[in-house]
Amino acid sequence: MCTLDLLKTGETGRIIRLKGGKHFISRITAMGFTPETKIKMISNRGRGPIIVFLRDTMVALGRGETLKISVKAGAV
Amino acid sequence: MITGVRTKSYTVALAGQPNTGKSTVFNRLTGAKQHVGNWPGKTVEKKMGFYDYDGNKYNIVDLPGTYSLTANSMEERITRDYLIKENPDVIIVMADAAQLERTLYLLAEIRTLAVPVVLALNMMDIAEGQGKKIDVEILEMSAGVPVVPIAAAIGRGFERLLALVAKTVKTGRSPEKNIYGNSDFIREYQKLKTLISGKIPSPYTEEWIAVKLIENDNEAVGIVKENVSLSDFEKVRSCMERIPDGILLAADSRYNWIQEVLSMALDNSETDKRERKHSGFDRAATHPVWGKLIAVGIMVISFAAAMIIAIPLMSALQAVLPFISLSLREFFSDAPVWIGSLFADGLLPGIFVALCMLSYIFGVYIVFGVLEDVGYLARLAYIFDRSMSRLGLHGKSFMPLLMSFGCNIAGVTGTRVIDSWRQRMVTLVLVSIIPCLALWAVVSFMGMIFFGPGMPLVIISLLLVMVLYLVLTSVLLRKTVLKGESTGLIMELPPYHKPNWKTILSYVWVQIKGFLKRAVTLITVITIFIWALSYQPDGNIENSILASIGRFFDPLSGLMGLDWKLFIALVAAIVAKEASLSVLAVLYGIGQGCMSITSLLIPGSGGFEEASLIGSLAHSISPASALAFIFAFFFSIPCIGTIATINSETRSLGWTAGCSLYYTLISFIAGVLAYRAGLIIF
Numbered sequence: 001m002c003t004l005d006l007l008k009t010g011e012t013g014r015i016i017r018l019k020g021g022k023h024f025i026s027r028i029t030a031m032g033f034t035p036e037t038k039i040k041m042i043s044n045r046g047r048g049p050i051i052v053f054l055r056d057t058m059v060a061l062g063r064g065e066t067l068k069i070s071v072k073a074g075a076v
Numbered sequence: 077m078i079t080g081v082r083t084k085s086y087t088v089a090l091a092g093q094p095n096t097g098k099s100t101v102f103n104r105l106t107g108a109k110q111h112v113g114n115w116p117g118k119t120v121e122k123k124m125g126f127y128d129y130d131g132n133k134y135n136i137v138d139l140p141g142t143y144s145l146t147a148n149s150m151e152e153r154i155t156r157d158y159l160i161k162e163n164p165d166v167i168i169v170m171a172d173a174a175q176l177e178r179t180l181y182l183l184a185e186i187r188t189l190a191v192p193v194v195l196a197l198n199m200m201d202i203a204e205g206q207g208k209k210i211d212v213e214i215l216e217m218s219a220g221v222p223v224v225p226i227a228a229a230i231g232r233g234f235e236r237l238l239a240l241v242a243k244t245v246k247t248g249r250s251p252e253k254n255i256y257g258n259s260d261f262i263r264e265y266q267k268l269k270t271l272i273s274g275k276i277p278s279p280y281t282e283e284w285i286a287v288k289l290i291e292n293d294n295e296a297v298g299i300v301k302e303n304v305s306l307s308d309f310e311k312v313r314s315c316m317e318r319i320p321d322g323i324l325l326a327a328d329s330r331y332n333w334i335q336e337v338l339s340m341a342l343d344n345s346e347t348d349k350r351e352r353k354h355s356g357f358d359r360a361a362t363h364p365v366w367g368k369l370i371a372v373g374i375m376v377i378s379f380a381a382a383m384i385i386a387i388p389l390m391s392a393l394q395a396v397l398p399f400i401s402l403s404l405r406e407f408f409s410d411a412p413v414w415i416g417s418l419f420a421d422g423l424l425p426g427i428f429v430a431l432c433m434l435s436y437i438f439g440v441y442i443v444f445g446v447l448e449d450v451g452y453l454a455r456l457a458y459i460f461d462r463s464m465s466r467l468g469l470h471g472k473s474f475m476p477l478l479m480s481f482g483c484n485i486a487g488v489t490g491t492r493v494i495d496s497w498r499q500r501m502v503t504l505v506l507v508s509i510i511p512c513l514a515l516w517a518v519v520s521f522m523g524m525i526f527f528g529p530g531m532p533l534v535i536i537s538l539l540l541v542m543v544l545y546l547v548l549t550s551v552l553l554r555k556t557v558l559k560g561e562s563t564g565l566i567m568e569l570p571p572y573h574k575p576n577w578k579t580i581l582s583y584v585w586v587q588i589k590g591f592l593k594r595a596v597t598l599i600t601v602i603t604i605f606i607w608a609l610s611y612q613p614d615g616n617i618e619n620s621i622l623a624s625i626g627r628f629f630d631p632l633s634g635l636m637g638l639d640w641k642l643f644i645a646l647v648a649a650i651v652a653k654e655a656s657l658s659v660l661a662v663l664y665g666i667g668q669g670c671m672s673i674t675s676l677l678i679p680g681s682g683g684f685e686e687a688s689l690i691g692s693l694a695h696s697i698s699p700a701s702a703l704a705f706i707f708a709f710f711f712s713i714p715c716i717g718t719i720a721t722i723n724s725e726t727r728s729l730g731w732t733a734g735c736s737l738y739y740t741l742i743s744f745i746a747g748v749l750a751y752r753a754g755l756i757i758f
Contacts (some may be wrong), residue, residue, distance in 0.1 A: 022292070022323060023148055027495075027566050029327030030144035032178040037331075043362055048462035049471065049565050051362060055331075056175040058571075060458040062470055062564025 002073065005050065005066040007041040013071040015039055015054075020068040028069075031059050039071060085133040086245050087162075091155060091186060092170025093179050094141035095451075095570040097198040099579045100228040101170065102138045105238075112586045115154050119492065119725055121586060129238045137164065145185045146323075147295065149495050159189055160279055165245045166192045168237070173203035173210060173225065174571070176342060177334060183221070184330035187251040188283040192244045193221045196237055201227040202571075208344060215341035220252035229576060253283040256336055257329030264290060264315045265329075271312050275303045287329070289315070290322040358455070358572070367459040375478065378447065382439035382482055383513075389435035397428060413613055418604070421611075425674045426603030429652045430596045433485065433717050434588065436513070440482040441587045444475070444490070445580040451570045461565050467550045470565040473503040480510035484718040485595070488725055489587060498558045504725065505553060505735055506546050508714040511538075514653040519706055521657060525690050526702040534703070538710050545711065545742065594724045595717040602716050603651055607674040617662060622647075636708055636747035637701040637754070646708055652715050664692045700754030708747030713739040 001016055015037045018025060032055035033039075042051040042058060049062050061069075092098040102110070106125030115122045123138035139158060140151035147153045159167060169186055171179040176197075183195060195215075203210060216223045224240045226233030255265060268286040276282050280299060288296035289312060297316075301309055319325060360366045401420045408416035447453050453475055461471030472494050480487030487507035494500040511519070519538070523531045554562070610622040617623060626633075626640030626647075633643040641663035648659040651674070697705075713719070713736055723732040 018324060021561075024563060025321075025323045026144065026146040026148055026291075026327075027563075029324060030146070030181060031566060031568065032181075032331075034324065034328045034331055043359075045364060048364065049458055051458070051569060055177040057178045058569040060454070060461070060471070060565055060567045060569055062461060062465070062566070064564040065566055 001070055003067050004069040004071050005063060007071060007073055009041055009044050011073055012040045012075060013073040016072050017070045032057055083131050083133055086165040088134050088136045088241060089139055089164040089167045090136055091139045091167055092141060093143050093182050096170040096172045096179055097228045098141055098170050100576055103578045103582055104234060105136060118150055120150055120154055129242055159191060163279055164191060166194060166241055168194050168196050170196050170198055173197045173200045174206055176338060180334045181330055184333050188253050188281060190250050190279055190281050192248055192250050194240050194244050195221050195223045197223060197225045198228050200225040211341050218337040218340055255329060256332035260319060261325040261329050264319050268312060268315050271308050272300055272304060287326050290319060291326045292316060292322055361455045362458055371456055371459060378443045379482055382443045385439035385442060386435040390432050393431055422604045422607030422674055426600035430599040436483045437486050437591055438588060440479055440486040441584045444479055445583045446575050449575045449580050451572045454567055454569050457567060467546060468554050469499055469503060476503055476507050477510055480507045482513055484508050484512050484714045485721045488718060488721040496563055498560055499562060501558055502550055502553050506549060508718055509546055511710055517654055518656050519710055522702060522706050525694050526699050595720045598720045599716055603674050636704045637751035638705060642705050646712060649712055650716055661689050699758040700751055703754040704747045704751035707750035708743050711746045712743040
């Protein structure tokens with residue numbers, strides 16, 4: 001298990017846990033992030049924001065937000 | 077002939093997540109029969125319209141696009157309050173057939189309310205192209221709501237949508253409210269539902285309240301507290317405490333429902349093979365280096381396009397103006413001189429300036445409307461997220477800052493895209509620090525006279541100081557009045573699509589109307605005020621009240637090395653930045669005598685030759701003073717149109733006055749420091 005920022009471009013994984021305040025959780029869940037969701041890293045350049053693909057949607061996240069999301073890497 | 081059929085009138089609410097094509101549907105349904113206002117007490121637009129069908133009238137309310145119905149943002153609160161309290165006859169919920177799993181989320185929330193729902197599956201053509209097979213009949217059964225497939229962009233499916241809305245209005249049945257979820261969630265949900273059973277006043281439903289209790293929603297808790305016994309409320313509390321991550325579980329339960337619904341209705345087997353790729357262009361557009369290069373290219377083209385739209389409009393205005401001015405004077409030739417002057421030198425220039433600004437922002441809005449509509453702006457926010465984070469902001473702040481280089485007014489309204497109030501306010505204050513195109517015109521004119529080949533150095537130092545100023549202002553705001561945790565970027569990157577001109581033009585029209593409403597009167601009033609201060613029948617501006625005011629401030633302007641003439645030119649910039657040049661022309665004796673400096677707002681009316689103005693200025697102003705003027709001017713308070721916009725966007729006189737004072741103070745400091753530096757350098 002690792003935080004989302006460690007997933008490399010092209011890798012897939014499954015969301016394990018989300019942490020953060022009420023505001024963050026309600027926004028991120030409405031974008032499709034919930035535990036057990038399949039997620040694919042579209043672009044991660046090691047710094048700056050990232051792009052992921054989940055639930056038919058491309059979402060951009062700030063690096064700070066990726067630290068609040070833990071994932072289990074691996075084929076899904 | 078009397079038909080004898082009484083027409084009925086129904087209310088239809090249009091809801092949907094952003095990028096599901098809601099505006100396209102709204103514009104198609106209502107055509108020209110729409111009007112735009114604001115939600116009471118909010119800066120969020122409220123679009124309403126109507127259409128006739130089967131002899132009945134259907135009033136449509138376009139709700140703000142939201143991803144969910146929590147009460148996090150103004151948009152969410154408005155949508156939610158409207159759906160619950162205004163009791164529409166039916167809600168059309170939009171979903172994107174190509175992104176069903178997430179876009180059904182809003183339906184998953186709305187269906188627990190007591191209002192009939194029609195689900196409009198938009199972008200069916202795109203979904204089909206991706207190989208997604210959606211069985212509409214099965215979807216209707218499993219979701220428990222009537223469903224209509226449409227392709228709004230190409231106008232497909234509207235007949236069926238209208239028929240289905242009419243039918244649903246008549247049955248008046250709201251969706252089934254079966255709830256899915258994991259065992260913890262379902263257990264507490266059932267307990268809560270039993271506890272509140274029979275005690276929830278309409279228009280709320282028990283299902284809605286029970287789920288919102290699990291989410292620890294303030295409104296739901298308040299309603300339950302009022303309507304159940306104290307001992308039951310204690311039990312409700314303890315249920316809520318057993319699931320601290322209720323928001324997560326409630327979201328999970330909605331996606332569970334969606335998956336259940338889609339498991340039968342959606343055949344994805346084809347699409348797994350051709351999964352949506354990060355296309356070649358998008359890969360480049362989001363690349364840290366290529367993406368920025370593309371962005372710069374698009375920006376240059378955009379501003380050029382904005383100017384190509386704006387300049388003919390302004391030239392046309394300039395062409396007819398002398399004629400109008402002359403006719404006005406003739407018309408008032410029998411009245412006292414000052415009355416003719418009031419109209420020709422006061423009112424007319426005021427309206428002219430407002431119309432010029434209008435052409436500017438018209439161009440800027442069209443260009444940004446297109447970029448937004450095709451989906452590019454989200455990419456722009458993404459690639460500049462890192463740069464923006466150095467200002468304590470996130471990517472979404474980039475767009476308003478960029479628009480500001482065109483026109484500060486557009487930048488200030490552009491801050492609406494930022495969802496957190498705190499970050500929006502920081503951005504709003506920063507936006508007006510950005511030099512607009514009109515300002516550059518004056519700066520480059522002055523710079524070329526005094527610094528010629530040294531001009532690039534002056535520009536570089538201006539930009540460096542600007543960056544420093546932006547950073548310090550942001551830090552200052554976030555350390556004082558706008559303290560608190562900042563959230564970063566969470567943003568959908570919508571698929572690219574062709575621009576929809578109707579949607580874009582309706583967006584531009586709304587913005588223009590907003591500008592006309594708030595700024596035109598104010599600009600005119602201020603212009604007339606300045607006209608009055610500088611009105612002189614003999615055309616000698618040195619005798620005006622304005623000149624005395626300028627001399628009164630001599631001790632202060634002296635610190636910047638400015639004489640009263642330069643000072644007045646600085647003040648004139650409040651009406652419009654470009655006005656300063658014509659004011660300088662008259663004050664330095666190049667222009668013809670004029671009755672009031674406001675008449676100089678109309679280009680060419682001062683009748684000065686650029687060459688002689690250059691000579692006169694270079695002769696009578698020292699380089700240090702010129703540098704001070706350029707700096708003070710560059711950082712001066714934005715024009716009155718922007719100030720009016722700040723006021724209408726913040727709805728706070730405190731913020732408006734505070735910002736104005738702050739900009740003025742900084743402008744003064746910049747002028748003083750530049751003068752000192754200039755004295756050392758030259």
